[in-house]
Amino acid sequence: MARPPKSGKPLVAERRYNAQAEQRAKPAPKKRASRKKAAPRKRGLVGWILFPFTWALRLILRLTWKLGVVVALLIGAGVLYFASQMPPIEAIVDARTKGSVTLLDRDGAVFAWRGDQFGGMVTADSVSRYLHDAVVATEDKRFYGHFGISPRGIASAVRINLSEGRGPLSGNGGSTITQQVAKLLCLGVPYDAATWKTEAAYEDDCRRTTIWRKVKEAIYSMGMEVAYSKEDILTIYFNRAYLGAGSRGFEAAANRYFGKSSADVNPAESAMLAGLLKAPTSYAPTNNMQRAVDRANIVLGLMEDQGYITPEQARDARARPAQLSQAAQARAGGYFADWVMEQGPDFFTRDTTEDVVIRTTLDQRIQTAAETALTSIFETKLKPSSKAQAAVIVMSADGAVRGMVGGRDVRASGVFNRATQARRQPGSAFKPFIYATALDLGFSPNDMIDDAPLTINVPGSGPWVPENYDRKFKGPITLTQALYESRNIPAILLSEEVGRDLVRTVAQKFGIESDLAAGPALALGVSESTLLEMSGAFAGILNGGSAVQPYGLIDLRLKGETEPLMDNIGTGLQERVIQQSAARELTYMMSQVVARGTGTRAQIPGWELAGKSGTTNSARDAWFIGFNADYVIGVWMGYDDNSPMTGVTGGGLPAEIWQATMSHVVTGETPKPLPMDIPGPSTTGGVLEDTGIVADGQIMDVLNNILGGLGN
Template sequence: MARRTTSGKSLVADRRYDARAAAPAKPEPKRRRRKAAPRKRGLVGWLLFPFTYLLGLGLRVAWRLGLAFGVILAGAVLYFASQMPPITTIVDARTRGSVTMLDRDGSVFAWRGDQFGGMVTADSVSPYLHDAVVATEDRRFYRHLGLSPRGIASAIRINLSEGRGPLSGNGGSTITQQVAKLLCLGVPYDTSEWESEAAYEDDCRRTTIWRKAKEAIFAMGMEVAYSKEDILTIYFNRAYLGAGSRGFEAAAQRYFGKSAAEVGPAEAAMLAGLLKAPTSYAPTSNMDRAVGRANVVIGLMEEEGYLTAEQAAEARARPAQLSDAAQAKAGGYFADWIMAQGPDFLTRDTTEDVVIRTTLDQRIQTAAETALLSIFEAKLKPSSEAQAAIVVMSADGAVRGMVGGRDVRASGEFNRATQARRQPGSAFKPFIYATALDLGWSPNDMINDAPLTINIPGSPSWTPDNYDHVFKGPVTLTEALYESRNIPAIRLSEAVGSDLVRDVARKFGIESDLAAGPALALGVSESTLLEMTGAYAGILNGGSAVQPYGLIDLRLKGDDAPLMDNQGTGLQERVIQQRAARQLTYMMSQVVARGTGTRAQIPGWELAGKSGTTNSSRDAWFIGFNAEYVVGVWMGYDDNSPMTGVTGGGLPAEIWQATVSRVVAGETPKPLPLDLPGASAGGNIVPDQGITADREILDVLGNILNGLN
């Protein structure tokens, strides 16, 4: 039986548990962390300390500045992006329009102003053209955000290695940056700020550090606002590609006569090659240079995988060829003249695209150009600076061809057919005979070719002479004309009245200030070749004046209704009777048949004309016609110096003959509208009378008479 204690507590063995374990554990006091002792820098550390401190400070400042710059840059990019207009409003931002000229058959032969062929897109142009532009101008185009640091660095390296400034020469610009320049960084043309569009474009092309920075931001803004294809679309429409072509559609039409959607690899390469230097590489300027540049582009396309080796070889073997119109480059002088036929706001200063239908016949134009060059090459020394001009005209005044100088392909140059005012010499004489015939004289009437004395009040008398220094006595009017005798011309002019002769010449279209008195008969009044040819057209058409014209109608591109319409004729009022004109035609036919113009003969053809040579052969003319066309030829020096051994019946007549031979080649000869002379109207003979003249007139006569024929 167990013992029970009196206290009622259970018995516990004192040593069974460790008293310390049984007692609740006391928390250990918190240890105080000891401060690390400062690290000893040592000598090197102390030496480097200022640099490491400044580096750390610089990195902290640079990080903050970089962040601020990034925010500002992003804001600027987004600002420009928000300002970008719709593409359709900027693909054609020309301030000037264009003029397209059509010949009499409706074919294009010349362009003026800034041509724009219409909007194209990166998707609608030929794939070859799309790829050629990317391969040539920016092969990383689809991999950058508007800038190409690698391209910029490469351009700077090339510029410095070639001794130029870092921003001169190669620019390393991406296509996006080039488009930014084309858009002038969003600055529109303002006539109040720039004197001209050229000055505006020059300002847009200025290269400065600030402009390059703005250009970079603008380019990135474009990348945000537009897709890559949109940027290419702007480029395809805004780039200048030479010969007045703005955009690839206009250039494709200008050079190849086809759309930008239809060009093949060779043509695409030539067009893309123009971007480097449009004027230098224009195929109309230098085809060999254009082909060489195109071959470089073909190589780049092959490297980028846009062309196979076979395609590249084919493109090199068969380079692009100009269209017939571009190759002919016809009628440059004529086109310049046409630009002066309409109002400036529809020609020189047009802001619209204008189409002008003209009277030009490209076959006749080519005939005139070829004739002039062939005679100059065969008969003149290469060092000769002599010039010549040709006008071919229908009887109603329609100009069919015009050559204004030896450089038959020139445009924008001095036009000797329309701008040079020179003395026609004996080429003026037909208007004296026209006046007499209209008054009733006959080609068989007689006139005295005898010494003539002109009395000058208060001064010694003056006696003119013939070119050959021979006097033949009584001669018919016909003989006097075809031998180009001076004395009979003076006598006849005074007999019918020099004032009346002057009036007839003026009505026929000679607008010059015609001389008074006897000097008039010698052709001393200056005139243009166009005026003289137009006056002769009045003889061919039966006696009616003509207004030489080249513009048939003018309309805005795409419109059917013309804004100007010439009604297809330049015929004006009648000047002399038809009978007189037909008689004069007969007399002038004898000039070619047996007179001073025999070198103008063409076997089987009836031809009429008149030569003219001024003092010391400073000017030599031959103007004549067949049944359909009047052709005028002038030859001389621009500085009015004398020619050696040149008369109107010489080289000018040969140029005339070479021109007309080509014009009528293959045609059936047609008779001239002439009347054979009957008997004399009354056997008129101008009496051997003295003529009184003013001192001023005599001075003119004395200077030029002895050289006329």
């Protein structure tokens, strides 16, 4: 049977069969299961107890990471802000608001500094490699590995502070070099005179430690790390760090202590400089050399441990520690430097905003001679408990001051200067001006004068009866003898004869600027004066009768400039006061004071010397002022409270200090004759006697007690 022809549609049976097959093959759709809520888990008693804590912990964790993100963003913003505000390092290496003064001696050598010194900008690459490594090894050995702060260092510092009973932020700070630089920059806050009265107050405020300030310091430090390279940060540190003795930066310190550049310091010197960072004043070698050496040895150990120097270099540096320069070691002329600073205008000295260089008249050899002499006499001739003070001035005949000591502490500065500020009675050291007046009027050193009892009626006071120092009278004697024996009666009689007003005028023209007594006691030196004035007046006698203006400043210029802004050249010699012949005769008379009078302790074998002693009532003041052919030396001794000394006269310890000073000054020199004339015969032919109104012997006890003991 033939198959039916195929068509496009399947047969009904096929369709039915296929549909059933498909129905059987297709799985029945699954019913969607309904979700049932899980029954709450039973916590139990422990669960309920812990529930508040676990809930709070989950809340804290959720908040912490969000807060951490916010804090990180704020810190990052702060770091970027500070980084954008950082100025070029050249603008911040020297932030002093005042300048400095460097003082040079007569030969051009530095002997003193005033104000904060800045030696000029140096870089981390230009300083000695030893110095570079010493600073890193000492202050921040992880400097090249951190990002401005060291959490490890901070944690260690907090642990040390707490273990030593301090607060966590007191004592050790764990600061990196970057943080120290941030403090030096006061976290970017500049000095404002309206806010801080002084730079010191500003720096103290910058060093205050609070939680907020430490946070700001950390952010500022990281900003520096973004803005500057590590070597840039070190460069700022090398220039801004304070290193004691007025030194700002390592260049100034290297010059101050060692007289060399920071590029040339060796391992021992580098270690000593780096050691100053811990405590600049305590470890300054000018204050305590042994302490500075001990600190330097610690720094050398750190450098060796960290591989910056070899063990052999460390041993060599310890065996040969750093030594101060000659100028730093001498610390000479502190009183002199203070006095010279007063001779220039304040805007170029005390208040200068520039770096100034002052050339002076100081001779460091002579200055050392004066310091050595005074110290030696006090150590050998006075009890250790003595409170007596002394002052010494050495001056050329033209008024140029070559040396000055203003007290027993010969290294002091910035203190009371007894050579220039103490106004004391000169006693018989005033008498040469009486004789200068008489000689200028035509008197001769060989003229006779009567050393006899004298009574003078003082208007408003009654009769005054002075006495000689030895309370004896010698009758007719020469003016020369009257001076070298320092007789009071002849001096008073001569002053009355030539006229007190004229004596006063001569003394003032010679440079005694103090108010001089109006009565007859003027002759006994009862008017106060300074050692500087008296020494300058004696220089006028030495130079032949012309007044001098004592001076120490030669010229003043800005650092780096060649032309001076001011000078005192030619200011020493002033107008003539007495004739040269009178000055030469007076010099002869004063030479006899040293040769056979009250000043014999001032003698130096082979040298012609002249001088005059002076002792006031009860030895409250003792003086010796004298000269050779080149220099005047003045010495004063006494108590600051003007109390009496025991057994001290001008011809005693002051003369010995004078002799010791002059001996050092003339060491190695050939003796020179004094500029003097030996007098001829007397020209008056008689004896100068009392021609005033004489009382009938009444003695005024009060005046006699005050003035009668003046002499010697």
